[in-house]
Amino acid sequence: MGKQKFSRSLKRSICIEYMQSGKSRKEIAMKYNLPNVGTLSGWINSCLSPLEIHEKCASLQPVTVQMDSDMAQKKEESPMDVAAMSALIESQRKQIEKLEKQLKYSQDKNLALNTLIDVIEEQGIKVRKKAGVKQ
Numbered sequence: 001m002g003k004q005k006f007s008r009s010l011k012r013s014i015c016i017e018y019m020q021s022g023k024s025r026k027e028i029a030m031k032y033n034l035p036n037v038g039t040l041s042g043w044i045n046s047c048l049s050p051l052e053i054h055e056k057c058a059s060l061q062p063v064t065v066q067m068d069s070d071m072a073q074k075k076e077e078s079p080m081d082v083a084a085m086s087a088l089i090e091s092q093r094k095q096i097e098k099l100e101k102q103l104k105y106s107q108d109k110n111l112a113l114n115t116l117i118d119v120i121e122e123q124g125i126k127v128r129k130k131a132g133v134k135q
Contacts, residue, residue: 004033012047051091
C-alpha cells in the first residue's frame with residue numbers, strides 16, 4: 001500500500017479538527033492513518049497561521065473532514081472556503097484591536113514620560129541631549 005496523499009485543504013481541516021476537538025495528536029493520527037504524530041505536528045505548522053495556532057483555532061468554524069481520495073486529489077492547493085476565510089478575518093480583526101490597544105498604551109506612556117522630563121527640566125536639571133551635537 002502506497003503513501004497516502006492529502007490535499008492542503010484536507011490537511012488544514014484535520015489540523016483544525018485536532019485543535020478544536022481536544023483529542024490527542026495520537027488519536028487524530030490513528031483516526032486518519034497518519035504514519036506518526038510528527039506528521040500532524042508538521043501539518044499544523046505549515047497549514048495554520050501562528051495566530052490560529054496561538055488561539056487554538058477557537059474562533060474557527062468547526063469542520064467536517066471527509067476522507068474522499070478523489071476529493072483530496074482534485075482540491076490540491078485549493079483556496080480557503082468562505083467559513084475559514086471569515087474566521088481568519090475575524091481573528092485578524094481581534095489581533096488588530098489588541099495591537100491598537102498596545103499602541104495607545106505606548107503612546108500614552110511616551111506622553112507621560114515626556115511630561116515628566118519637561119517638569120524635571122523646568123527645575124533646571126538637563127535630561128535630554130541636544131539634537132545634532134556630538135559629545
